[in-house]
Amino acid sequence: MTDFDFLPDTAPMPVIFAGHGNPMNAIEQNEFTQTWNTIGKEIPAPALIVSISAHWETRGAKITAMPTPQTIHDFGGFPDELYRVQYPAPGNPGFAGKLTDSLGENTLSGTSDWGLDHGTWSVLKHIFPKADIPVVQISLNRYFTPEQHYSFARELALLRNKGVLLFSSGNIVHNLREVDWYHADYGHEWAMEAREKVNELILSDKHDELINFKKLGTAVNKAAPTDEHFLPLLYSMALKNDNDEVSLFNDKLVMGSLSMTGLMISNIK
DSSP, X not given: OOOOTTSOOOSOOOEEEEEOOSGGGGTOOXXXXXXXXXXXXXXXXXXXXXXXXXXXXXXXXXXXXXXXXXXXXXXXXXXXXXXXXXXXXXXXXXXXHHXXXXXXXXXXXXXXXXXXXXXXXXXXXXXXXXXXXXXXXXXXXXXXXXXXXXXXXXXXXXXXGGTEEEEEEEOSSBOGGGOOTTXXXXXXXXXXXXXXXXXXXXXXXXXXXXXXXXXXXXXXXHHOSSSTTTHHHHHHHTTOOTTEEEEEESOOEETBTEEOOXXXXXXXX
């Protein structure tokens, strides 16, 4: 990998996967946003954040390469207050270019056509509310298999020792057709089964089974009827090594068919 001399040498940074849930979390104060805020106070301040969000899929993997990424409001039907939210974190085109050169343009290419979507900013707004840490976002290559996503993420592992926080955002359980709008604190039985099964695999380090999540049975298939909200989990798990421990946070189902479960991977040596 290219030498990132402009970034500090550090102990391995943590890795975070966040279940982002409803975009309204961006402007609400609740148990989930309070946990995100606490995380921001407890982890080392990163020099730079690399984010992978469920809400940006492209032909080939892309990376934001502009100095000032726009705040993208990629949703509809919400209060005006939510559309007025801005997360003015700077980008880092120099870093984006070096990473592209390191991985090769066939693997990753820079773009100015995106920014930070709500999978990124609705959570980072609570973790780092000052928006003063540079953020670059990497898209999900819609033509990758889950195994290829995992392998691609492995190539980013060395960035953990350069003060880079690798952040991914999706939902382990994400079935909008099964949402129960009238019961906020509730999970369907199949959703509870899927969450428990995936959590067990996370905590027992069963990466191969997570990569092959489509073979985990009816409950998980119903929890992840499409891939894009599950795949960011693989990006975080791929960065775990033998000196790390995994802890879960916000491990709760809401509205029947959405999980807010997040995880942190932390170095213990």
